Amino acid sequence: MTELDRIFELKKEMGDDLIILAHHYQSDDIVKAADFTGDSLKLAQYAQQNKRARYIVFCGVYFMSETADILTEDDQIILQPSIIAGCPMADMADMEQAERAWDIITAELGCDIVPITYVNSKAEVKAFCGRKGGTTVTSGNAAKVVKWGLDQNKVILFLPDQNLGRNTAYDLGIPLDNMAEYDPKTETLEYSCDKKDVKIVLWKGYCHVHHKITVKHIEAARKAHPNAKVIVHPECQFEIAQAADGKGSTEYIINQVRNGEKGSKWIIGTEHNLVKRLKDSFEDKEVYILDTSSVCTNMNRTTVQNLLETLEDIKKGNFEKRVTVDKSIAADAVKSLETMLSLV
Numbered sequence: 001m002t003e004l005d006r007i008f009e010l011k012k013e014m015g016d017d018l019i020i021l022a023h024h025y026q027s028d029d030i031v032k033a034a035d036f037t038g039d040s041l042k043l044a045q046y047a048q049q050n051k052r053a054r055y056i057v058f059c060g061v062y063f064m065s066e067t068a069d070i071l072t073e074d075d076q077i078i079l080q081p082s083i084i085a086g087c088p089m090a091d092m093a094d095m096e097q098a099e100r101a102w103d104i105i106t107a108e109l110g111c112d113i114v115p116i117t118y119v120n121s122k123a124e125v126k127a128f129c130g131r132k133g134g135t136t137v138t139s140g141n142a143a144k145v146v147k148w149g150l151d152q153n154k155v156i157l158f159l160p161d162q163n164l165g166r167n168t169a170y171d172l173g174i175p176l177d178n179m180a181e182y183d184p185k186t187e188t189l190e191y192s193c194d195k196k197d198v199k200i201v202l203w204k205g206y207c208h209v210h211h212k213i214t215v216k217h218i219e220a221a222r223k224a225h226p227n228a229k230v231i232v233h234p235e236c237q238f239e240i241a242q243a244a245d246g247k248g249s250t251e252y253i254i255n256q257v258r259n260g261e262k263g264s265k266w267i268i269g270t271e272h273n274l275v276k277r278l279k280d281s282f283e284d285k286e287v288y289i290l291d292t293s294s295v296c297t298n299m300n301r302t303t304v305q306n307l308l309e310t311l312e313d314i315k316k317g318n319f320e321k322r323v324t325v326d327k328s329i330a331a332d333a334v335k336s337l338e339t340m341l342s343l344v
């Protein structure tokens with residue numbers, strides 16, 4: 001019996017008590033074993049709605065499991081097959097830094113701020129946003145959520161991903177000159193307009209997988225595959241988003257290829273597992289990766305072996321791989337998540 005066969009056997013045994021969730025960036029075998037696959041938004045909604053499963057095994061990275069724990073009932077147990085799978089971008093902001101930034105920005109700009117954190121952030125940063133009347137955001141709902149922030153006539157503090165913040169605000173009509181940057185390492189705020197004209201402050205964090213894609217990659221790909229459409233994730237830098245034919249969440253990327261005409265060609269700037277799966281799933285289309293080095297090491301820490309180990313552990317009552325969020329943090333973090341979920 002293969003490890004995957006044993007996983008299916010254990011799933012059958014545990015029935016409704018068990019749910020396996022997987023992010024789109026997981027490998028094919030993990031996606032096969034999962035009950036539900038989605039982007040951060042869909043996975044958060046799914047976790048919130050599922051009240052039946054006692055055990056939720058989250059194949060993704062740490063902030064996703066934390067979000068699932070915040071949104072589920074106290075008696076539901078969240079487990080992560082590779083407990084060390086984190087997100088370097090989420091680690092670029094913590095609560096202390098956010099509190100400090102708040103003081104520095106309000107003192108400098110003399111205005112009211114509404115904080116919006118990408119869900120790719122620590123639970124404590126989500127809690128900071130909840131306490132300050134802010135919210136969370138995903139790449140799938142960024143336009144709606146940032147518009148909500150702009151409509152409050154306050155300056156948005158967008159963290160930790162500067163690229164998603166910049167790309168989204170620009171699409172909503174905010175010129176680059178009206179965007180400030182905050183560097184948490186040097187605790188400095190930079191802007192080129194009058195301080196009263198700053199509309200959004202971008203935290204200088206980024207996802208290394210997407211941030212290192214360059215315009216040269218696009219030029220080379222277009223040369224190699226003329227007539228192909230280039231679509232990228234909004235965690236890519238502004239110049240890349242502008243040079244591409246389209247940008248959006250992993251769900252957007254999947255739908256573009258799925259709904260594309262037979263024979264259409266696609267060059268995709270995001271994590272390689274998803275691009276490979278699209279290539280294999282839509283054989284009537286041509287799918288290429290924009291940058292072959294787009295690999296998220298952390299997403300790839302989940303393996304069939306450690307997933308199986310997690311299920312065997314559940315059977316033994318061993319919850320070493322459980323992810324929990326401190327109740328006081330969760331109480332504030334849930335406010336920011338619920339605000340977001342009420343907007344979409």
Ligand code: SF4
Nearest residue numbers: 061087088207209296
């Ligand atoms: S792809 Fe980027 S944002 Fe997503 S988990 Fe990996 S490092 Fe974090």
